[in-house]
Amino acid sequence: MIASLLYTSVAAEGLDSADVFKIVEDSSRRNPARDITGFLIFDRNRFLQYVEGPQAALDELLETLGKDKRHHSVRVLHRSQSEQRLFPRWAMRRAGANAEQELETIRAAGLPAAMMAELEGFGTRLRAA
Numbered sequence: 001m002i003a004s005l006l007y008t009s010v011a012a013e014g015l016d017s018a019d020v021f022k023i024v025e026d027s028s029r030r031n032p033a034r035d036i037t038g039f040l041i042f043d044r045n046r047f048l049q050y051v052e053g054p055q056a057a058l059d060e061l062l063e064t065l066g067k068d069k070r071h072h073s074v075r076v077l078h079r080s081q082s083e084q085r086l087f088p089r090w091a092m093r094r095a096g097a098n099a100e101q102e103l104e105t106i107r108a109a110g111l112p113a114a115m116m117a118e119l120e121g122f123g124t125r126l127r128a129a
């Protein structure tokens, strides 16, 4: 079984797009060893991240994330389990309002409805235009 979780956090003061670029770059380099895939959305203020992989790997990542000073107030919104990974090709992908191609993939992936609702609420414009 593949476990997944969706969380939000609040970015540290002054964190900019270059910092987020580095987070995504580092993550996509590290995640394959943990068998984690997913995506990260940054709205200048908050993060919304979806990760999927072995339960133990997600637990370990969550613990690391809790100590990372680049964000705070990590709050898990939803957890789920599925037979298959939904984003096998995304070691970690940045997604967001202007990333149409990524949003198309997310729309089509079959995320649980509760997760999709959070994404909509985050202003991700997931509805087809």
Ligand SMILES: Cc1cc2nc3c(=O)[nH]c(=O)nc-3n(C[C@H](O)[C@H](O)[C@H](O)COP(=O)(O)O)c2cc1C
Residues within 6 Å of the ligand: 009, 023, 026, 027, 028, 030, 031, 040, 047, 049, 051, 061, 064, 065, 068, 070, 071, 092
């Ligand atoms: C918003 C956010 C998302 C992150 N996502 C990941 C991730 O998907 N994978 C990962 O390895 N590290 C991620 N990190 C970085 C980890 O918090 C941590 O710095 C990294 O895993 C290295 O930890 P270590 O020094 O204990 O090995 C993220 C950090 C932030 C702020």
